Amino acid sequence: MYARSLVAVFLLLVCSSICTAWQAGPSPIGKRIESFALDNCYGKPVAMSDFDDRELIAVVFLGTECPLAKLYGRRLAQLQTKYAEQGVTIIGINSNKHDSMTELLAYQNRFDIPFPMLKDVGNRVADVFGASRTPEVFLLDRQRVIRYHGRIDDQYGVGYSREAPMRNDLAIAIDELLAGKDISSARTDVVGCHIGRVKPIEPSGEITFTKHIAPILNARCVSCHREGEIAPFTLTSYKDVMGWEDTIIEVIDENRMPPWFANPEHGRFANDARLSERERELIVTWIDNGMPEGDAADLPEPPQFVAGWKIPEPDQVIQMRKEPFTVPAQGVVDYQRFVVDPGWDEDKYIVATEARPQNVAVVHHILAFVIPPGKKDVDLEQVLAGYAPGSLPVVCPDGVAVHVKAGSKLLFELHYTPNGTEQTDLSYVGVCFTEKEKVQKPLIGRIAVNTKFQIPAHDDDYEVRAKYKVQEDEALLSMTPHMHLRGKAFRYEARFPNGEREVLLDIPRYDFNWQLKYVLAEPKKLPRGTVVECTAWYDNSGSNLSNPDPGREVGWGDQSWDEMMIGFMETVPTAE
Known part of the structure; x- marks a missing residue:
């Protein structure tokens, strides 16, 4: 039954890449805030003293493009509605130099914000509070003294997303203050994007955006960070980058962007997404020098992205279902699976496939598996198509072609991530066929899989192994490791018939949110008798923030709170 609902997530939350955790510094708790005045999104001045009749004021710093600020927009609106009659007011402040009044107004309208949204030009109010992230909360008491500082709740974090909050930190702090109690947890970690501050650095130096940085962004980033794609902000122009420099530096320094987890000591890969040391050095130096724009004549031609199919015009387009699927505004959406009959009454030989999201804003991955004729479960070795940004x-x-038997059906598996507003999607797959007579070799999926394991509760380094033995000489093309939320590390190792061993792929820091296919730069010959051994390590302890329940023994299962252990591979026979 496990095959029916295989989970293979390429991307869970974009905020796992650009949202980061605030590091503890001097505590603002106990600091009194004097009244300030800022313009709201309609250009009207609003002062904090306008709310002198309010018992509590929650000042929340927000950004219009930060993924977490989008996810929490409506939740803040709900909190304002809930506590308004008890004398509580929320004030939203945008201190990003790259967010305009128009964008601020659009944010307020999009999430039905009932509280004032103010523009902090020059980030002077953010400096008074010591705010550094979005969203970041400062709860002020009747004397306008900061009594709580931190997050809204703990539902979302770096690399994890819960179905619901385990602790509603801001609401608890409000309740405790209103009841005259001390706040039980006055300071919590802040997770979010850096505030895009105005910095007193005069641009200087020879490294410029137009000549040095734009080519790097074009090659590494803008395939996702462009208009209409799933990334939360664009990086297609000099203006786009302004305000995101601190976030860019942080995710590069922590090797979270571009996403790539293969140990460079083992194997070479055609789709290696890492920045080179020279590229890193250029970006860091450019930012340190104040980000000079440079000569417009040096700006490279922007990359061209295909608007339609990347494969030849498909012979058949198969929708995931008849009606669109509705994606809620927030929360965690379980993996959606839809069985489709493509009407294949004869064997098909497929030479190209492309899975395409109808709504790129919320689709994080698509997989289409083959269900063999007369079977209920998918064939794990036949992943017909996949999509990730x-x-x-x-x-x-x-x-070379993929052979699919007559009468086969398809299982569409889709992973959606809410972006703050309700959306719909009707994704699809395009396929191109060829005649049997033109096929010399099949493209074959292989797996090393282990379904018989039990990870003990609280174990932070549990090991599981699986093997695949080569029956006929073949060439290995790619590898895709797959685990769930407790996955920690993964390794492919070949044991050749002559006794030699070779690490084919080593993932020392596995990330459930970015499950990637690792395509070899050159096919690896695997002689008959070779054993590919996959080893997976799991962290079922409380130190794994993605872990839904450290106290539970975990075995194989369909859902992300269960576990899987699969080493996917793609091969072709070396003989005709």
Whole structure:
């Protein structure tokens, strides 16, 4: 039954890449805030003293493009409605230099914000509070003294997302203050994007955006960070980058962007997304020098992205279902699976496939599996098509095709991530066929899989192994490790018939949110008798913030709170 609902998530939350955790510094707790005045999104001045009749004021710093600020927009609106009659007011402040009044107004309208949204030009109010992230909360008492500082709740964090908050920190702090009690947890970690501050650095130096930085962004970033794609902000122009420099530096320094987790000591990969040391050095130096724009004549031509199919015009387009699926505004959406009959009454030989989201704003991955005729479960070795932001379609070399038997059905598996507003999606897959006579070799999926394991509760380094033995000489093309929320590390190792061993792929820091396919730069010959051994390590302890229940023994299961252990591979026979 496990095959029916295989989970293979390429991307869970974009905020796992650009949202980061605030590091503890001097505590603002106990600091009194004098009244300030800022313009609201309609251009009208609003002062904190306008709310002198309010018992409590929650000042929340927000950004219009920060993924967490989008997810929490409506939740803040609900909190304002809940506590308004008890004398509580929320004030939203935007201190980002790159967010305009128009964008601030759009944010307020999009999330039905009932409280004032103010523009902090020059980030002077953010400096008074010591705010550094969005969203970041400062709860003021009747004397306008900061009594709580931190997050709204703990539902979202760096690399994890819960179905619901375990602790509603801001609401608890409000309740305790209103009841005259001390706040039980007055300071919590803040997770979010850096505030895009105005900085007193005069641009200088020879490294410029137009000549040095734009080419790097074009090659590494804008496939996702452009208009209409899933990334939360664009990086297609000099203006786009302004305000995101601190976030860019942080995610590069922590090796979270571009997403790539292979140990460079083992193997070479055609789709290696890492920045080179020279590229890192250029970006860091440019930011340190105040980000000079440079000569417009040096600006490279922008990359061209195909608007339609990347494969040849498909012979057949298959929708995931008849009616669109509704994606809620927030929360965690379980993996959606839809069985489709493509009407294949004869064997098909497929040379190209492309999975395409109808709504790129909320689709994080698509997988289409083959269900063999007469079977209920998918064939784990036949993943017909897959999509993740920035991914490429499957195009077989000349003479190579995927063989699918007559009567087969398809299982669409989709992973959605809410972005703050309700959305709909009707994704689809395009396929190109060829005649049997033109096929010389099949493209074959292989797996090393272990379904018989039990990870003990609280174990932070549990090991599980699985093997695949090569029956006939073949060439390995790619590898895709797969685990769930407790996945910690993964390794592929080949044991050749002559006794030699080789690490094919090593993932020392596995990330459930970014499950990638690792495509070899050159096919690896695997002689008959070779054993590919996959080893997976799991962290079922409380130190794993993604862990839904450290006290539970965990075995194989369909959902993300269960576990899986699969080493996917793609091969072709070396013989005709």
